Amino acid sequence: MNATKKRKPVSPKKRVVCFNILEDRCIWMKAGVINYRICDNAFDCNACAFNKAIRQAMKIDPMVDSQTVAPTWVAHLVERYDGANRPCRHALTGRIAAPKTCPYNYECYHCAFDQMLDEVDLAADLGTPVCREVSGFKIADDYYYHMGHGWARFEHGGRVRIGLDDFAARVFGDLNSIDLPPLGAGVLQDRVGWTFGRADYRAAVLSPVSGTVLAVNHPAREHPQLVNEDPYGSGWLFIVEPELPKRNLKRLFFGKESVQWIDQESRKLLGLMGPSYESLAATGGTAVRDIFGNVDELEWDTLVTQFLHTQRNP
Incomplete structure (x- = not known):
């Protein structure tokens, strides 16, 4: 009797979802x-x-x-x-x-x-997108998210707008410096793309996609509080031209994946904050804007390695 071979599950093909496009027919x-x-x-x-x-x-x-x-x-x-x-x-x-x-x-x-x-x-700033709240943090519809808490928004022609997500903006709190790559520079997915600072603390952020930098958001670089106040809108950071947009999708979260991932990251954060904060998971409230500055139990280096997947003082 021949054993029936089990078919391997076929992964659905990833599609680049273009932000703010009214018509998507080829x-x-x-x-x-x-x-x-x-x-x-x-x-x-x-x-x-x-x-x-x-x-x-x-x-x-x-x-x-x-x-x-x-x-x-x-x-x-x-x-x-x-x-x-x-x-x-x-x-x-x-x-x-x-x-x-x-x-x-x-x-x-x-x-x-x-x-x-x-x-x-x-x-141009295309405006703040429609957002939903997950475990106290906002995620924007039709945005892609990287494990290092950078977001990517695919726009017409395949260009990608990049920024820091609401989770990281709230966790690391009031930023006072942002160093962005220069025009024409290449960034690589899963490699350091930019850095930010708060007082004497520094952190590096992994780029969510690979590509060549076409534009940077000078207002956000000069006024980092824009990233805290409006991370998915006026707080965007730079735009890249990717060689092959679809190649970047395998490492990004989208839609339901983003919701599940942010929920997991929130639970990980509560674990770092200690037992006295674990009950907050069931409250459904919005997270404060400056978690690091309000929770003494949190250490900067731990937050950087756990959520940004980089090292302090890049």
């Missing part, structure tokens, strides 16, 4: 080439495996259809939409909510509006 679908597909790469077509596959299926020469000429889907968009009603590709992909027509035949490199959007995305 641009090839919008061009009428395929019937249905949801974009799973934050509209970063250059790093999209599906885009590569469909180009191969259509026998598109990558040396000809390169960034120096219009992408092939442009021809399909031009054919599908007439000149008077030709929608801007940023409206098609949900990057902008307002209807807008394209006056440049989808030759975006001629368009000042296209360039303006990139500049705005790099510098």
